[in-house]
Amino acid sequence: MAKIVVIGSGVAGLIAAAEASRHHEVILVTKANLAESNTHYAQGGIAAVVSTDDTIAEHVADTMFAGAGMCWEPAVEVLCAEGPGRINDLVNFGVEFDRTGADFAMGLEAAHSHARILHAGGDATGAVTSNALVETVRRTATEIREYTFVADIVVDNNHVTGVQVLDADGMQFIAADAVILASGGAGQLYRHTTNPAVTTGDGVAAAFRAGAELADVEFYQFHPTALAVPGSFLISEAVRGEGAVLIDANGERFMQKIHPLAELAPRDVVARGIQRTMIEQGGQPVLLDATALGSDFLAQRFPSITKACRSYGLNWGRDPIPVTPAAHYWMGGIATDTFGRTSIPGLYAVGEVACTGAHGANRLASNSLLESIVFAHRAVRALGEQWPEDAPSVRWANAAPLAELELLEPDHTTTAQVVDRVELQTLMWDNVGLARTKSELESALTQLHSWRPADPAHRLFPDWEDANLLLLARTVTEAALAREESRGGHYRLDFPDTDPAKARPITLVRKA
Ligand SMILES: Cc1cc2nc3c(=O)[nH]c(=O)nc-3n(C[C@H](O)[C@H](O)[C@H](O)COP(=O)(O)OP(=O)(O)OC[C@H]3O[C@@H](n4cnc5c(N)ncnc54)[C@H](O)[C@@H]3O)c2cc1C
Structure with a gap:
């Protein structure tokens, strides 16, 4: 029986813990309560081919198309082919998906050629999934x-031996035969994000410090429609899938002029369309008009959004609601092979912390819960197997990376100012956000170098988070500077075209 430490209790960590507990000793470590994660807030659902008029090949094709030339096909194939089996597992773990009669009720979301989004509790898919898995893991870990x-x-x-953890008793070491890192993304890099406070990229930063290779970190997905109120509550893509439209301050639809799929174009296109319209109307948010769907339908299909709107004094069955883009999903992360194996033997990365290559430059809606489940399951299957020497570089065996960046730890002895989170988030939003330029990226780097993390000896949780955000902000900015083209979740105003020759990842490692 091996000792496995699982880090994080979103869907990836919970699946990893539940599956690994069948054969191993499992210690699950999580920085808040077990139920707190990005997963808990997921609304729209999980994409998978479970109806007879849909095919794996079409799910693969849709994913590859959204990924803007950057998807790694073997990972996409695994993602789509193993999806139906993992949905079955979730049902067995007690997740009750919404149904129409005996069949799963399926939603349609942007850039999917079929209605293939399973949902639960209407728009509470994440909470329903997390609750069922938390119950399982409490019994089994x-x-x-x-x-x-x-x-x-x-x-x-050159092998993971465990993790350093901080709790109320101070810093301690937990030994492990293998570590499954499932600590999620880093929405907190940005001033406006749909992500909860726990998403500070700690796992990516810790893995990077330990020497793991990162990839695709310049690709950040900004969700087009967050409610334009403090907290940026997400208005799911599924609302547009059901027929809601975006209108400007004059009440005119604008997405039809920008893309043939209009409101259902890929996320980056819609997000930039909204941003451009907002600039044209002096920064005022655009409006999402769901009134044609009717109050009764909205309340029944989207109960959480209806409740959130009400809490801000909005009646979305009667009036269009103000929306704005917000940082939502990080396509980049710790580079892995198709079994979650990183460049450090014994260290697996699954879920949003990982970069499997399945999302390429732009994640297809509702593919991230699926990715977390599929690859967490595969990582557990691979436990105890010989560590392949080519993990994860198998991904770029046929075409070398576009750039292999080595980041030197800055010399902080001369930097006086300890990083302030709001200042960092504002800098990232303004200079390294939806639309980037060389000069803004360079100025962001200069500013980032002028900040230092708090002294490690006296760090509490938030100080560690700030140190991690500072490190990751540098990685994203360096990679965004190196990619002189626009593609998916990376848009350069000074290089607005996509360059087919650059459809290769940028990798990053810490310079020793
Ligand atoms: C509002 C919202 C709606 C979304 N809707 C959808 C959707 O409909 N469909 C879809 O596919 N995707 C959706 N997503 C994206 C999806 O929810 C995430 O990509 C996915 O849940 C990631 O799962 P995860 O297990 O990798 O990470 P998370 O669910 O983020 O879990 C990470 C865990 O790690 C813990 N952790 C972090 N750092 C540390 C540390 N230093 N030490 C210990 N523990 C740590 C956290 O506390 C947390 O428990 C949505 C995201 C948001 C924010």
């Missing part, structure tokens, strides 16, 4: 450590 912060990953002799 050997030990659960909530409110325990993973600070660093410990590597000895």
Whole structure:
């Protein structure tokens, strides 16, 4: 029986813990309570081919198309082919998907050629999934450590030996035969994000410090429609899938002029369309008009959004609601092969923390919960197997990366100012956000270099998070500077075209 440490309790960590507990000793470490994660807030659903008029090949094709030439096809094939089996597992874990009669009720979302989005509790797919898995893991894991912060990953002799964790008793070491990192994304890099406070990219930063290779970090997906109120509550893509339209301050639809798929164009196109319209109308948010769907339908199909609108004094069955883009999903992360294996033997990365290559430059809506489930399951299947020497570089065996960046730890002895999170988030939003330029990226880097993290000896959870955000902000900015083209979730105003010769990943490692 091996000792496996799973980090994070979103869907990826919960699936990994539940599956690994069948054969191993499992310690699940999570920095808040077990139910807190991005997963918990997921609304629209999980994409998978479960109806007879849909095919795996079409799901693959839609995913590849959205990924803007950057998807790694073997990962996409695994994602789509293993999806139906993993949906079956979720049902067995007690997830009750919405149904029409005996069949799953299927939603349509942007850039999907079929209605293939399974949902639960109307628009509460994440919460329903998380609740069922939390219950399972409470029964099956050997030990659960909530409110325990993973600070660093410990590597000895080119193999993971465990993790350094911080809790109320201070810093401790937990030994492990293997570590499954499932600590999610880094929405908190940006001033406006749909992500909850726990998404500070700690796992990516810790893996990077430990020497793991990152990839595709310049690709950040901005969701087109967050409610234009503090907290940026997400208005799911599924609302547009059901027929809601975007209108400008004059009440005119504008997406039809920008893309043939109009409101259902890929996310980056819609997000930039909204941003451009907002600039044209002096920064005023655009409006999402769902009134044609009727109050009764909206309340029944989207109960959480209806409740959120009401809490801000909005009646979306009667009036169009103000929306704006917000940072939503990080396509980049720790580079892995199709079994979640990173460049450090014994360290697996699954879910949003990982970059499997399945999303390419732009994630297809509702493919991220699916990716978390599929690859968490595969990582557990691979436990105990020989670590392949080519993980994860198997991905670029046929075409070398566009750039292999090595980041030097800055010399902080001369930097006085400890990083302030709001200032960092504002800088990232303004200079490294939806539309980027060389000069803004360079100026962001200069500013980032002028900040230092708090002294490691005296760090509490938020200080570790700020240190991690500072490190990751540098990686995103460096990669965004190196990619002199526009593609998916990376748009350069000074290089607005996509260059087919650049459809290769940018990788990053820490310079020793
Ligand atoms: C509002 C919203 C709606 C979404 N809707 C959809 C949707 O409909 N369909 C879809 O496919 N995707 C959706 N997504 C994206 C999707 O929810 C995430 O990509 C997915 O849930 C990621 O799962 P995960 O397990 O990798 O990470 P998370 O669910 O983010 O879990 C990460 C876990 O790691 C823990 N953690 C983090 N750092 C540390 C640390 N240092 N030490 C210990 N623990 C740590 C966190 O506390 C958390 O428990 C949505 C996201 C948001 C924010």
